[in-house]
Amino acid sequence: MAVSADEASRPFAGLSDVSISEDIPVEGDISVPMGTSSSNRQRGEDEFSTLDEPVKETILRDLRAVGSKFIHVLYPKRSTALLRDWDLWGPLLLCVTLALLLQGGAADSDDHGGPQFAEVFVIVWFGSIIITLNSKLLGGTISFFQSLCVLGYCIMPLTAAMAVCRIVLVGGSGTVSFIVRLVVVTASFGWSTFASTAFLADSQPPGRKALVVYPVFLFYFVIGWMVLTFSPSQ
Amino acid sequence: MASTNDPFQFQEFEEAGNLLEANRDATTISIEDDDLPDRQRKAAGFTPDDEDPLASDDKTELLSGQKNSAPFWSFEYYQRFFDIETHHVKERIIGSMLPWPGKNFIHVHLRRNPDLYGPFWICTTLVFALAISGNFSNFLVKLGKPNHKYSPQFGKVTIAATAIFSYAWFVPLALWGCLLWRNNKIMNLVSYSFMEIVCVYGYSLAIYIPAVVLWIIPFEWLRWCSIVVALCLSGSVLVMTFWPAVREDHPKVIAAIMSAIVLLNVLLAVGCKAYFFSKPEAALTPEHPAALELTKA
Helix, strand or coil: CHHHHHHHHCCCHHHHCHHHHHHCCCCCCCCCCCCCHHHHHHHHHHHCCCCCCCHHHHHHHHHHHHHHHHHHHHCCCCCCHHHHCCCCHHHHHHHHHHHHHCCCEHHHCCCCCCCCHHHHHHHHHHHHHHHHHHHHHCCCCCCHHHHHHHHHHCCHHHHHHHHHHHHHHHHCCCHHHHHHHHHHHHHHHHHHHHHHHHHHHHHCCHHHHHHHHHHHHHHHHHHHHHHHCCCECC | CCCCCCCCCCCHHHHHHHHHHHCCCCCCCCCCHHHHHHHHHHHHCCCHHHHCHHHHHHHHHHHHCCCCCCCCCCHHHHHHHHCCCHHHHHHHHHHHHCCCCCCCHHHHHHCCCCCCHHHHHHHHHHHHHHHHHHHHHHHHHCCCCCCCCCCCCCHHHHHHHHHHHHHHHHHHHHHHHHHHHHHHHCCCCCCCCHHHHHHHHHHHCCCHHHHHHHCCCCCHHHHHHHHHHHHHHHHHHHHHHHHHHHCCCCHHHHHHHHHHHHHHHHHHHHHHHHHHCCCHHHHHCCHHHHHHHHHHC
């Protein structure tokens, strides 16, 4: 036992020299870490192994997580689900959709036109990064990617408004269509701001909530302006 | 002077202080009025505070209200410039819009705690306000024209951002360098840090945000009125703030610095108005040749 205790103090000594292990009687169950098939399955149920499931299920599970977060944005009831397990798939999806929908406008004909794809991308991502840095510098308790996730998911009402605007613009671009677009964009801008502040404002010290909310307001206002001023080329 | 004296002769230093006062014009000495007693105490060497250097460091740190430990690449260094509450920002914006005679913006509102929140977000708001309201006013001017096609003119955001941010950063940088240079030549009692100058310049732009929104209305007299009001308010805040810093200088230098400050301010305001807001007459003139050609044909 004294020898084995000595061995225990040098745990990997036996690996380098096989001849030593022949001298020392091996005691106990040494096969625990590798595990039998039963213990492996037990661990797998705890940690949710994704190795042996179909690819379709993996993708569907992620899509379901993204979808459930969309629902959280639609009903912003101060749930922490959007904050707890963040992902950036949803924001990427929304940002690409918005930028694609903003293409094909009057922008392409002359250089004084609307925002290009890259400009939308830069405004959305750098805008949310700057807002996040601002809230961190002001002493917010929320983490960097949580804040990016919330700001990205809350673009969803504006992306939906953009889709509605494209449909309305198919019908024509007169005064009525402008009023309809104005109402839709204003409503979705308010919705975006309200939803994101419902998630973000709680992480701030009480005297600084307005300082954090104002940049968020400005961010969605600018995106709303881009959506509203989109005019298609004939 | 201090090297010739024995450091333990405390009573000598009252005299030395008087000598310093008398010798004020000497170019090599630069002592600010508030750290003079501190130096005397340090030179004396046996004040009770000096028994524990750490404690005295803590005390000076707490008294001055500044942390000088964090290096500039760390997050904490920048957190120092965002250490403000909502009501501070409100007070500072109002203070930058309503100059009061004899009230120095840096001394009354900043109080050795300059922030970057206000300057950054005021500049960003001004950039988008300029681009959006300029676009909107163009839309209003050309509303009735049949052959006009609306375009969002998104590229103007980039131009506005370049103009505003370079004004809000490079002018304070140049002014800071200039004040530093003058401080070496001639001793001024008041000296400002770079962040304080940036902060004053950022807040002095706040008055332009309502002015720019007012420029949407296509009346030239209203635009010029609002420009003059905004220029007077922000210019007087800047002049009153930097007046104590150059007061001791030659009259020529004072005139040069003050006129540069005011001139750059005027240049920014008038340049923005001329570039982003086209006159109604100017919008009409390109139409005339086309109309003439149409009538000829």
